[in-house]
Amino acid sequence: MAIVPIRIALLALLVAVAGCDKDSHGAASARAPLAHVAAAPVATVNGDRAPASYPILFVTQAPVATDDAARLSVFANHLPALDAAPRGGDLMLRYPDGSLRNLTQEAGFGTDGAQGANAIAVREPSVDWDGKRALFSMVAGDGHAFWQLYEVTGLAKGERAHIARLPGQPANANNVSPLYATDGRVLFTSDRPRAGLAHLYPQLDEYEATPTTTGIWSLDRASGVLRILNHAPSGAFSPIVDSYGRVVFTRWDHLQQDQLAQRDRDAAKNGVALPFRSFNYAGEAAGAIPLPARTEVFPESRSGSEGKYGWVNAFTNNFFTVWQMNEDGSGEETLNHVGQHELAFGYLTPSFRDDPALSNRTVDTLHANRTSIRREGGLLQLREDPRHPGAYFAVAARDRGTFGTGQLVRLGADPGLNGEQMQVDPVTPGDPGDALPGGRFRNPLPLSDGSLVASHTGDERLAAGAPGLSGLRLVWLEPGATGLYRAGRPLTAGIRKTLRWTSAAGPRSWSGELWELEAVEVRPRPRPMRAQAGLEAPERAVLAEQHVSEEALRSWLVRHDLALIVTRDQTSRDRADLQQPFNLRVPGGVRTLSNSAPGGRVYDIAHFQLFEGEQLRAYPGRPGRRVIAQPMHTGRLPANPGGPDGSVQIAPDGSTAAFVPARRALSWQTTDPSGEPVVRERNWITFQAGEMRVCASCHGVNVRDQAGRPPPVTKPEALRRLLSWWKQQSQ
Numbered sequence: 001m002a003i004v005p006i007r008i009a010l011l012a013l014l015v016a017v018a019g020c021d022k023d024s025h026g027a028a029s030a031r032a033p034l035a036h037v038a039a040a041p042v043a044t045v046n047g048d049r050a051p052a053s054y055p056i057l058f059v060t061q062a063p064v065a066t067d068d069a070a071r072l073s074v075f076a077n078h079l080p081a082l083d084a085a086p087r088g089g090d091l092m093l094r095y096p097d098g099s100l101r102n103l104t105q106e107a108g109f110g111t112d113g114a115q116g117a118n119a120i121a122v123r124e125p126s127v128d129w130d131g132k133r134a135l136f137s138m139v140a141g142d143g144h145a146f147w148q149l150y151e152v153t154g155l156a157k158g159e160r161a162h163i164a165r166l167p168g169q170p171a172n173a174n175n176v177s178p179l180y181a182t183d184g185r186v187l188f189t190s191d192r193p194r195a196g197l198a199h200l201y202p203q204l205d206e207y208e209a210t211p212t213t214t215g216i217w218s219l220d221r222a223s224g225v226l227r228i229l230n231h232a233p234s235g236a237f238s239p240i241v242d243s244y245g246r247v248v249f250t251r252w253d254h255l256q257q258d259q260l261a262q263r264d265r266d267a268a269k270n271g272v273a274l275p276f277r278s279f280n281y282a283g284e285a286a287g288a289i290p291l292p293a294r295t296e297v298f299p300e301s302r303s304g305s306e307g308k309y310g311w312v313n314a315f316t317n318n319f320f321t322v323w324q325m326n327e328d329g330s331g332e333e334t335l336n337h338v339g340q341h342e343l344a345f346g347y348l349t350p351s352f353r354d355d356p357a358l359s360n361r362t363v364d365t366l367h368a369n370r371t372s373i374r375r376e377g378g379l380l381q382l383r384e385d386p387r388h389p390g391a392y393f394a395v396a397a398r399d400r401g402t403f404g405t406g407q408l409v410r411l412g413a414d415p416g417l418n419g420e421q422m423q424v425d426p427v428t429p430g431d432p433g434d435a436l437p438g439g440r441f442r443n444p445l446p447l448s449d450g451s452l453v454a455s456h457t458g459d460e461r462l463a464a465g466a467p468g469l470s471g472l473r474l475v476w477l478e479p480g481a482t483g484l485y486r487a488g489r490p491l492t493a494g495i496r497k498t499l500r501w502t503s504a505a506g507p508r509s510w511s512g513e514l515w516e517l518e519a520v521e522v523r524p525r526p527r528p529m530r531a532q533a534g535l536e537a538p539e540r541a542v543l544a545e546q547h548v549s550e551e552a553l554r555s556w557l558v559r560h561d562l563a564l565i566v567t568r569d570q571t572s573r574d575r576a577d578l579q580q581p582f583n584l585r586v587p588g589g590v591r592t593l594s595n596s597a598p599g600g601r602v603y604d605i606a607h608f609q610l611f612e613g614e615q616l617r618a619y620p621g622r623p624g625r626r627v628i629a630q631p632m633h634t635g636r637l638p639a640n641p642g643g644p645d646g647s648v649q650i651a652p653d654g655s656t657a658a659f660v661p662a663r664r665a666l667s668w669q670t671t672d673p674s675g676e677p678v679v680r681e682r683n684w685i686t687f688q689a690g691e692m693r694v695c696a697s698c699h700g701v702n703v704r705d706q707a708g709r710p711p712p713v714t715k716p717e718a719l720r721r722l723l724s725w726w727k728q729q730s731q
Contacts, residue, residue: 064403083501132155133153162542191211339419349579454475472517542719612629
């Protein structure tokens, strides 16, 4: 299926750039400066540099001593404990003349000195379309508390700040990264369980079973309706609504078997105590019984295995990828459907060791980007350039030990570009060893006058387990001698506090400059048009021939909390994806063979097996559960005799169609007639109730498939069969 490419979208890992010289570790080195990035404005106020013409809203943060599941961590940064999110910061507003307002203090929140009941930490402000109010997240008090969403008004000079908590949000969950949708709703990320089941709290990520956010949520302020838009088993981060109406965000793509359970299996084989004692529950219900097993059926093993087609290579997955979806949660896919072999080219492990046609190298002529990128990191904290729609500034950072800091890069992702065409430009210097000349950055903010602001630390290298940063200050960026940008003059004279608090580790104190983070420009912006999804001509024709109304079918899907997914040809795959089988045929039906790698093994594919993410994996003494893949059982599928659990038959024309559950992470694979996996999806995807998603090919064709053909436009026979079955069931 090609709703998102099986090519493992790695946009989130970019630390390098097309048009850059390539080094062995994938750090970005520039040949030319970015012409469109202006230096800070040069007008003067009282002999000093003047900022942009609009105010800048930002937060201060008491320094954090750890990068382990804490406020500035790349993942698990939503936890509210005092050591993870020290209290004492505020919501600040800087005017063009350089004057500052402490908005939380004006509204009666926060305190200096001893951090007690009125203590706060704040994060991630986001300005409304009219530029007159803003959302942010705040945790209040020194005891057990949650990050909650607040709105501030009174931003103009001469007004007084008023701050109110948003009603209707989950009260017993951490709600962060808020933003205004174009229709009055509020979008945010939360660690509320996907279906609100308290016994599943918290959801544990797919890495080391650390608490994570569950995805992006929407709150309708008028009706109070709360809904999850995408179910992210390892978390979603820092969403924005761009000028095209897309919700663009970073997602941690970590779909792999549980490494803690793997250690337990290894321990059991060696006859020693299981270190994590992992086990599965029989279901997600509160009364589900624990099972004496830690079985996993998808994806393939972390250590490799023997199969029908020889040795199956070990598979792991760890990417902070840039994704997009519509504001209602439909249309979720990697940004512009980009895949790993377009932007993270180089060595990639093929799925079957014993198939010589599969490659461990990508095809360099089939991607615009000229520099390979490092893995186990990603693109973080994206902000769209207001002067260049479709261009995004981001931080390219390692996933641990960096406090979310790294090199600034610029990603070109206009909706008209496909994955082969997308590129990244460096903005600040990179380094293959991650010792960044001139220091490290986070939270880039391109301004409407063309200048660029970011948080900066002078620390060039951060060793694993480092005790912290020397500081983080908002600075203007200015061109350096190399043509790349460097930290310039700070925006403030420094904001100081003296703080005392008691954490779980005992008494703490700190005195000095607060960190300055997450700046946003307070200005009016046009509301983009919301994307309108609709079926394409081949599928509309099938519905018409089957006398099925699209509106009636959508209504039925909504009532039953289902989505329809269709692929026109599972044998057709993007020409550049050579890591999984690409010579495919349906027994008695269509086949597609590569014209660039003739003579390779041909695989029969007969079934399309779907998996749903369920919180079944648990560990004694650790609250919450991890998501693992289970054969889909909550959708509506016609019988498929001889097929694996949760599967539909692949039609002779290569097409598939299925009714799948909404608002739950799904993945899939094609199998041969005996149920042996052939080609696997590498990501989780979420669909919305009533959504009808169609992809022409398996794994997303950018220009041509492996046989040199454009994406298929045939009417999918599998959809015709599914609709015929559906009409019989609905009568």
